[in-house]
Amino acid sequence: MKKTILIVDDHILIAKALQGIIDNFTGFEVIDVAENGKDLIEKFESGGKIPDIILLDISMPVMDGFETALWLKNNYPEIKVMALSMQGDDNSVIKMIKNGAKGYLLKNTHPKDLETALSKLSSDGFFYPEWASKIIFSNINSDKTNEKAIKISEREKEFLTYTVTELSYKEIAEKMCCSPRTVESYRDQLCEKFELKTRVGLAVFAIKNGFAES
Template identity: 45%
Template structure:
């Protein structure tokens, strides 16, 4: 069909099965060819160094061990500016979308998109330089409109405290663990209750879990 050289793509994803499957899919698109895939950012750095053929575009997963999508994106922006990057991930978290796009990603795809959309995204990114799905565009608009509710910032110690507050420890025990007076802990507690608009420790725990301050 297409006589010109196909566009070289690289896939970065720690899920071997998904990466391999996706490779087959991308190869089935007209005019695209998957050069190789990398397990994570580190692996990608290595392969970019060792393999002379450079991709035009990278499909980058965000959740990876070793070196995740964000770190990888930062590194690519600094070291491989010519390569276009499309973020490809499960989560449509507004914060993450903004973070990736402002780090220089050309687009942000959700893994539940239709295969034809992926094809469209690849073509459009190479042609126009960017691609934004309806869903992501919507998310962005939403975040611009409803942004007055900015997320509060936390100090290191506050985050430490919140994590410990999500355990069965009493405040006295937490104070010991953090080498602070119980009264200082009480100060953190109060400050956080106000900042987060919660009524009690359970509210704090729920906030911390909802916002990935800590995992259980």
């Protein structure tokens, strides 16, 4: 079954062109286009289909991407939001992530890279290109990522070494000879300890504190 996508962008020609590109990807289809956050909400409230993924522009009139992402986080947390914008500054990236975005791409991204990003977002639950990961890295408070201040178990350390790999959580569970639920428990415990939100944050922590090679 194909993953469904809804595009939110006030430039309709761009949105329609993007729809044409995505509809040629294997495993994905665009089911609707909205002009801004308010338009998106109205579509949902009138019985519109709820997509698996939303590609969300940031600079839009009426209701921008920041506000829309936060609304989606509070009302439809199961939808994976991928920011797709011309804005690649630190503030925009960090604010979108805090507001619930699970991925971030620039609009000059090559279609092949967009397809890869959507696939990773679907399988792993997140996707941040290297440049966005560096922004996330630089914004992590080192005071919150001090192993000496917060105890980490040996099994949690082992889990951290796998966060920088491309292994899925199921594959990590196989490596650690435990259940996927146990791996999810390690993830949740570490995220809570260090006030992190995503696997990218955990991977950055692992690299920064010597649990994995950068």
